[in-house]
Amino acid sequence: MNETAQPRFAEELAAFEAKKPELLKLCEGKFAVFKGAQFLGVFDTPMAAYSAAIAKWGNVPFLIKQVLKIERVESIPALSLGVINARI
Amino acid sequence: MPVFNVYPHGHPVAAAPDLLAAVGLLLPVEINIPQALADNLQSQGQTLPQVVTGGALVDTGASCCCVEESLLVGLGLQPIDQVPMTGATGTRVQNVYLAKLSFPNSPIPPLEIRVIGAQMSASNLACLVGRDLLRHCLLIYNGPMGSYTLSF
Numbered sequence: 001m002n003e004t005a006q007p008r009f010a011e012e013l014a015a016f017e018a019k020k021p022e023l024l025k026l027c028e029g030k031f032a033v034f035k036g037a038q039f040l041g042v043f044d045t046p047m048a049a050y051s052a053a054i055a056k057w058g059n060v061p062f063l064i065k066q067v068l069k070i071e072r073v074e075s076i077p078a079l080s081l082g083v084i085n086a087r088i
Numbered sequence: 089m090p091v092f093n094v095y096p097h098g099h100p101v102a103a104a105p106d107l108l109a110a111v112g113l114l115l116p117v118e119i120n121i122p123q124a125l126a127d128n129l130q131s132q133g134q135t136l137p138q139v140v141t142g143g144a145l146v147d148t149g150a151s152c153c154c155v156e157e158s159l160l161v162g163l164g165l166q167p168i169d170q171v172p173m174t175g176a177t178g179t180r181v182q183n184v185y186l187a188k189l190s191f192p193n194s195p196i197p198p199l200e201i202r203v204i205g206a207q208m209s210a211s212n213l214a215c216l217v218g219r220d221l222l223r224h225c226l227l228i229y230n231g232p233m234g235s236y237t238l239s240f
Contacts, residue, residue, distance in 0.1 A: 004180035005205075008170060047200050050168065050186045051124035058132075059125055064168040064186070074173045074182075076150040076216065079206050 011036050012063035023067045035062040042067065089226070090195035091239045104234025113146035113229070113236050117215045118190040119155055121163050122200045137163045142214025144191065146227070146238075150218035153189070157205030159214060160185045171204065182206065189215065195240040196225070 012034040019039060023032055026042075031049040033040035035057055043049035049064045096107045096114070119140040121129075126136055140159045167183035183205040190198040199221065206216070228237040 005167075005170060005183045007181065008167060008183070046168075046186060046202050047122065047124075050122060050200075054122075054124045054128050058128060059164065059166060061166045062168065071172070072151075073179065074151045074171050074204060076147070076152070076154060076173065076204070076206070076218065078147055078149060078216065079154065079208060080173060080180075 008061065009034075009063045013065075015039060016063065016065050020067070024069060028067050028069070030067055032065050032067055033062060034065070035060070089239045091237060092193075092195045093235060093237050095233075095235045105231055106234070108234045108236065109231065113217075113227075113238075115144045115146065115191050115194055115217070115238075117142055117144035118192060119159055119163065119214060120188040120190070121165060122186055122188050125165075140214065143212065144189075144215035144217050145213050146222070147216045147218060148222065148227075150216050152204060152218040152220040153201060153216060154182075154204035154206040154208075154218065155185070155187060155189075155215045156208050156213070157183065158207075158209060160187060160203070160205050163187070167205070169202070173204070189221075194238060196221070196238070197240065 015037045030042040053062045165185045169184035226239045
């Protein structure tokens with residue numbers, strides 16, 4: 001895990017943040033789909049969200065974001081510390 | 089619940105416990121595009137990408153699964169999200185993809201899940217199996233026997 005990814009989804013994230021208070025009230029924990037400012041809907045699983053987005057737009061970039069008050073931070077120490085193949 | 093007992097072997101000298109300690113919990117993995125994308129591509133008459141195979145290391149320290157990003161890009165997958173990740177030097181952003189993972193000859197069924205795209209080609213691993221997948225599994229590491237048991 002050497003470099004941070006190029007920022008993507010600026011427009012989608014702005015649309016998500018604008019809609020987030022409403023989504024938190026109605027469907028916290030579900031998965032919301034955005035392409036640009038377009039909102040496709042919320043789905044129970046990432047796979048359901050993906051299937052709907054692929055059917056709607058095809059294989060193009062779109063955002064699938066879980067509706068959570070605080071976004072979870074992932075942790076993969078082996079990669080972030082670069083110790084998968086350390087010689088000790 | 090199907091049970092998968094693994095006894096790493098293949099080294100002429102190393103004892104099983106030492107071999108397991110050296111290589112860890114390795115599984116063969118196949119990485120593919122989700123069925124929804126395959127259906128979409130086929131409906132347009134496009135050729136489906138070849139399944140990618142490699143090694144997956146079970147990593148109980150990882151909160152989620154990750155896959156070498158160049159493999160995901162090679163399959164034609166698009167990122168579906170970006171997530172912050174903690175590291176020794178702070179927080180960074182990584183792309184998230186939806187991919188289909190299969191573990192041949194294991195009890196884990198093919199899964200279509202969110203995976204983090206990571207740069208780990210130097211490790212010769214294709215995938216790290218994290219706790220998001222392990223939450224569905226029973227995993228027993230038997231160090232003295234040099235084996236591990238996995239059931240799903």
